[in-house]
Amino acid sequence: MFGLTEAATVDYSQEQYQLEDYQSGNPRWCTGCGDNAILTSVQRLCRDEQIPPEKAVFVSRIGCSSRFPHYMGTYGFHSLHGRALPIAQGVKLRRPDLKVFVNMGDGDCCSIGTAPFVQENALLVDRQWQRTLRVCSVLTLEAKNVKLLACYVPEDLMWLFRQPIMKAPNRAELLPSFH
């Protein structure tokens, strides 16, 4: 270490949550599917933030991407088409101590789940959206034809939006459409 003796270093690695703590089962997604990349990056995010696995809840709806919570070593709720957001809302409203994440796709954003999506965004705009935009760390990743946008919101509601690149060529165009 720069300028320090060896005695001054401490190995914390054994006392930290490892990537394996956030893993569960073998994802049954197609080789090369963007979902694999999303899963890995979310697991890394959890590790980097050192979220206790039992304090995190991942809520999803249906479809193959919504198997997501099954592959997380955290609590999870694999629910119904379009209803992930209100279920997550219920969890968070009564258990603010939990870190609540929702993973959802274009169906939840713009089709069967439009109503909750609009409602939740309205809440965010009201309460914290402006602040969130400034402080959120945005991570983008391109895999195949899918663009991942993961907003880490300090109030620990996490959103993962998958959008086909064709529809959302860059983040700048994607974000304002959430208003």
Next chain:
Amino acid sequence: MNPTPDTIPAPADADSAGPQVISLTDTVVEIVSDAGEGVQKAGVSFATVSAKMGNGIWTVEIIPADIQPPSRDPAGASGIRIRLGTHDISNMGDKIDLIVAFNEQSLLGRLDVANFDPNCRILLENKWREHPDPGIQKGYIEVVDRLIEEGYQIYEVPLEELCAEHVGNPRLGKNMYVLGMLCWMYSRDMDLARQQITEIFRHKSQKIIDNNIVLLDAGYEWAASNLDFRFDIPAIKTDVDRVVMNGNQAIALGVMASGMEMCAMYPITPATSASHFLAEAFESVGGMVHQAEDEIAACAVAIGASYAGKCAVTITSGPGMSLKTELMGLATMAEIPLVMVNVQRGGPSTGLPTKVEQGDLLASIFSTHGDAPKVVMAVATIEDCFYSILTARKIAETFRIPVIVLSDANLATDQQPFPRPEFSSEWLAPPIDQRPVQEGTMPYDWDERTGLSRRIIPGQPGGTFTVTGLAHTRDGKVAYAPDVNQHSMERRSRKLAALQQTLKAPEVTGEPEGDLLIVGWGSTKGAIDEAVANLQKEGLAVSSVHLRFLQPMASGIGGILRGFKRVMTVEINYADEVDGDLINEDNERYSNLAWLLRARYLIDIRSWATVYGTPLRPSDIAGRARKELESLEVEA
């Protein structure tokens, strides 16, 4: 004012013997007006004062279907019916003994649909007699003449003119003036009446409270010096401390008393007032009311909160329940406790939003695709509304199952006193075991016999798992293997059987054997009991039984049904009537409860089911029972 000697009583003379005092033990009073004239406030206050004095009461709101119907229209009559008795009252009764009407058209609206006692006293606002519109004048005079001809006792009262002596806008004050008049007529305690006014206007300014008390006192004084009759309706004094409220308030208080911490809802008539009541008080006991973007989301939020360890309730009516069915299936499949209150209204579709119906029983039991066991309970009284929620939560949490509590528009707005509930630790569900989860514990570790399993909630170390609405194994993993699905369906179903083993058989009112048994469920209990008591007094072998658990049903019901030559359900829902022409025994559609009883007990259950949108009258039930007894004799 144009007094006519026939209809306006002479002011009480100081030398006269004073008003005629009529002794009563049971009477029905109505106040009707155009919508928005506040008569419900007056009626509810009158009933509450009476209940506090120890009288039995039952109120029914008369609500037009439109929010603002045209004024002076028979179909737009808005009002309240109060049945008042020396003893406890359990239903709306039969005939109107006294009615106060703010205009003659609203009165006509009631004449069309309600039974008037031949000696009914009618107090009628008479400003219409002098109305500038000759059409209105004429209409008024015609109705008054007709009523006099029919033998009713009409008292024309210049309500608005009298109120104008005390307040700037007499149209808004008439309700409290009438309350004062009623208080004199029925010898009510004026201190209680003044307290009641202070209570109902608690969110308003002191000036408004004072104005209303002035009107109350003025109405009382006017009645004392102008009316020639007065009623004595004594209360039986009891030491029991009683509370008075409507069914929706009782449900809301039940939610708070049960220890639930979340009510997720979306507004719908006639259920909304329960959530409104909660919104005012729930936070003070650590709860939360969440108004979601729609009925579906409301159910989803409740499921989310329950999943996270805080049992939640969602309160709705029929159309809302239809929307929530898919999520109820999720709650069944993922085994998440959920209490759902359905304050039934007329259906199908948007149907009769403000009217009573019991049409959602089968929908509650069988809705949701696939086999989704749910518990279905029905409340029969206002007191039940309170206690059933406590039971519902305990069942929901113990059995990890959705519990539907069926109330209806009749109970929602009706007021009834009942003994003040005394808190008991039994009210609360046991706390959820929050210790770290042992390795190897599974989220659906079903007991082979009962299907019960330990509920693990997020936040517990060592228990991380995912719940799912897909077919799954004991460890919560998605699995479509045939034996997995068969086995897990059996386990979920067995929970109902396990609950059924704990249910008490319902009590029969009357002899355990006889000619006719009337079976009811829900808000019809009071009317059925009264009808059966009257029939029994006539020496007829009629009994009744009232079911509170509809799914599952307690053991012993079959034995009760078989003790009678004929069994008839009485329900407010639709059933075909066999007419010997198109409708016959091969295509007849049964009422909700008749379907269930026929299927389970293989008995030829008859039913009397109507969808007039009104609560049942004891006399109508008794009439139908007599008809059934006659046909029994003919067959014999």
